[in-house]
Amino acid sequence: MADKSKNFGNKVANFGKKFVGGLLFDDLPEAAEVSEADRLEYPLHDTQDYKSCIEFGTIQEAGVDLKSLIGFGSLFGKNETIEDESDEDKTNREKKESEAKQKQEDAAKTILESQDNVDSTKGKDDAVQTTFGTGKTNEVNPQILKKCKLYLPAAIPFRDTASYENADLGMSGAIAEAGGNAGKNLVSSLFSGVGQTAAAAFGGAGAEGLGRLAMTKVSVSKYLGGEGTQLAVKQAAGVTMNPNTRSLFKSVALREFAFQFKFIPLSKQEHDTVIRIISFFRSELYPEDINVKVGDQDTSIGYKFPKRFKIKILYEDKENPNVPRILPCYLRDVTTTYNPSNMSMHPNGEFGEIDMGLAFSETRTLSRKDVDPTVEGAINSGGF
Incomplete structure (x- = not known):
């Protein structure tokens, strides 16, 4: 692998030297024949030198039936019988409920049908039907809409992190913890510990440190001059309470991934492919508008999530x-740098060198069953 990386580096360096000397695309070898017109792959030349690569694919989501998820029957209300209601009142009430329900359903249609994969509701008794969102999409091998394959860059970190928070148990918490470790119940542990502390405070025999500590907990501030007096008692006793700080697990963090790519096209075809690759990632980062018609104008009232x-x-x-x-990840950042190491350009204004940085964030956190295939309930044998 090291030899391949060195080989690629030498090619980049040699091309840089030639390019400065005025090399044009016409002087370079043609790329291998492309099987698909919209193929997104880099490099196109000497692909046999790159056995390792990284593939990015936009996911075709399984979708969610929002009608079932939200429950439009509950949302818009159901016909109910009111005791002692006259036939005329019942007719008027049901008419108003029907009109209100129809208005709500029409508004929902306007919003939901503006999305690409909303099922048409025209001619159906069920007012609103839509299937979009992540649904139950397979996380290991989802259906892919479009792919982009690039060479595998150097340094791909996989960072697993967990969050912990500090908690002060105090005296009673520490006593309860010790009782639990000793196999005693909570109530008896608290009574035993507090009883020993009180006895030491007022008996004074055989437990000097414990007695002093207990006396500092006696609330003398409201009788003898406020907080300053209490601090003076603590200073004189020369003891203070142990907060018994413990580290408590809080949560795990979403994993994030960053990739850096350097493009130095070796042909016009390869340059055009690089431009399409950059456009692909930039367009997939942004959401689609959800529009409604206001007169002759389309007004955006929301966003459809970008593809994962x-x-x-x-x-x-x-x-x-x-x-x-x-x-599955959301694309959070696309950074494009044109001519990062020189100011040379082709006669038609095309750049000879382009850097692209991508940053992704996974859409959910992991648990042990995702990582360890031996855990009961593990979702796959490969592990994330």
Whole structure:
């Protein structure tokens, strides 16, 4: 692998030298024939030198039936019988309920039918039907809409982090903890510990430190001059309470991934592919508008979530089992830098060197069953 990386570096360096000397795209070899017109892959030249690559695919979501999820029957109300209601009142009430329900359903249609994958409700008795969102999409092998395959960059960190918070148990908490460790119940542990402290405070025999500590807990401030007096008692006693600070587990963090790519096209075809690759990621970062018609104008009232990405690390076009898998991700950041190391350009204004940085965040946190395939209930044998 090191030899391949060195080989790629030498090619980049040599191309830089030639380019400064005035090399044009016409002087370069043509790329291998592209099988698909919209193929998104880099590099196109010498692909046999790059057995490892990384593949980004936009996910076709399974979808959610919002009608079932929300429950429009509950949302819009049901016909109910009111005791002692006259036939005329019942007719008027049901008419108003029907009109209100129809208005709500029409508004829902306007919003939901503006999305690409909303099922048409025209001619159906059920007023609103839609299937969009993540639903029960397979996280390991989801259906992919469009792929982009790039060379595997150096330094791909997988960072697993957990959050902990500090908690002060205090005297009673520490006593309860010790009782639990000793196999005693909570109530008896508290009575035993507090009883020993009180006895030491007022008996004074055989427990000097404990007695002083107990006396500092006696509320003398409201009788002898306020908080300053209480602090003076603590200073004179020369003891203070142990807060018994413990570290408590709080949560796990979403994993984030960042990738850096350098593009130095070796042909016009490869340059155009790089431009399409950058456009692909930039367009998939942004959400689609949800519009409603106001007169002759379309007004955005919301956003449809951007597509999620499935990221795979491949070796010889097969998923590499030697690295953890990556859950479906949202694309958070696309950074494009044109001519990062020189100011040279082709005669038609095209850049000879482009850097692209991508940042992703997984859409949910992991638990042990996602990572360890031996845990009961593990969702796959590969592990994330």
